[in-house]
Amino acid sequence: MLFMITARSLIRFVAECDGGHQEALAARRVGQVEAETAEEIRQREEKMSTDRWLVKLTIGLVIVGAIQILVFGWQALSLRQTVNQMRESEERQLRAWVFVSQAAVKDPMQHDPIEAHVVIKNAGQTPAYDVRIFGGIIVANWPLDRKLPPIDFSKAASVGTLGPGMDGNQMCALQPQLNASGIQDLNDGKAAIYVFGEIQYRDVFNRTRRTKYRYFTEGAAGVRGISLCSHEQGNEAN
Numbered sequence: 001m002l003f004m005i006t007a008r009s010l011i012r013f014v015a016e017c018d019g020g021h022q023e024a025l026a027a028r029r030v031g032q033v034e035a036e037t038a039e040e041i042r043q044r045e046e047k048m049s050t051d052r053w054l055v056k057l058t059i060g061l062v063i064v065g066a067i068q069i070l071v072f073g074w075q076a077l078s079l080r081q082t083v084n085q086m087r088e089s090e091e092r093q094l095r096a097w098v099f100v101s102q103a104a105v106k107d108p109m110q111h112d113p114i115e116a117h118v119v120i121k122n123a124g125q126t127p128a129y130d131v132r133i134f135g136g137i138i139v140a141n142w143p144l145d146r147k148l149p150p151i152d153f154s155k156a157a158s159v160g161t162l163g164p165g166m167d168g169n170q171m172c173a174l175q176p177q178l179n180a181s182g183i184q185d186l187n188d189g190k191a192a193i194y195v196f197g198e199i200q201y202r203d204v205f206n207r208t209r210r211t212k213y214r215y216f217t218e219g220a221a222g223v224r225g226i227s228l229c230s231h232e233q234g235n236e237a238n
Helices: 002-094 180-188
Strands: 098-105 115-122 128-141 157-162 167-173 191-202 208-218
Touching: 098 128, 098 191, 098 208, 115 128, 115 157, 115 191, 128 167, 128 180, 157 167, 167 191, 180 191
Parallel strands: none
Antiparallel strands: 098 115, 115 167, 128 157, 128 191, 191 208
8 A cells, every 4th residue: 555655646746746857957058049030139139130231331332433423424524524615725726817907989970880898807816718709888877777689699700729918809790780869878878878798608617617707898987998897787707
């Protein structure tokens, strides 16, 4: 009887010990899982922090790269503009410049028909090629109250090549001739003689150039002689 009690007690004790051991193992396992979970969370947070830092760094590098591209582009544009300005300045200094240096008419009181004499000059440092002068002469109201007739580009005084400092000439006559009434209008300052035209040429850079001119005499002061004055309109060049 005593043996059976002792055996049962021993079995219960062993069972209790085994249960406690299992509980301890379970608790240890839970602790390990919790520790592993905490470590995983820490590692994940560190990775996320690293990823965020890398993203910020990448964005920063992209911004810096974009700024550098803009700066380089602006510098390239500025350099290009500077080069173009230097080239244009060089062309302006070296190219041919052909203008009217003198314009006159024969005294309308003594000559019939009235003739205009236009002198052009190359004021540039290089020759002007294929120089041609187109021009005309009319008598119209003073001040001018209508458009001048179109230039007749079928008739030109061809000069050819005009070297630096060289002159060229054109003569044109008034058609039809003035009558007594027209001459009286000139004397009274109601009319003026207008000499106008266009000079075409090619410079050393193979660019086509044009100079438009318009001169006059008489006008409000009456007959002032044979020299012509530059009109406020109709004078331009490229």
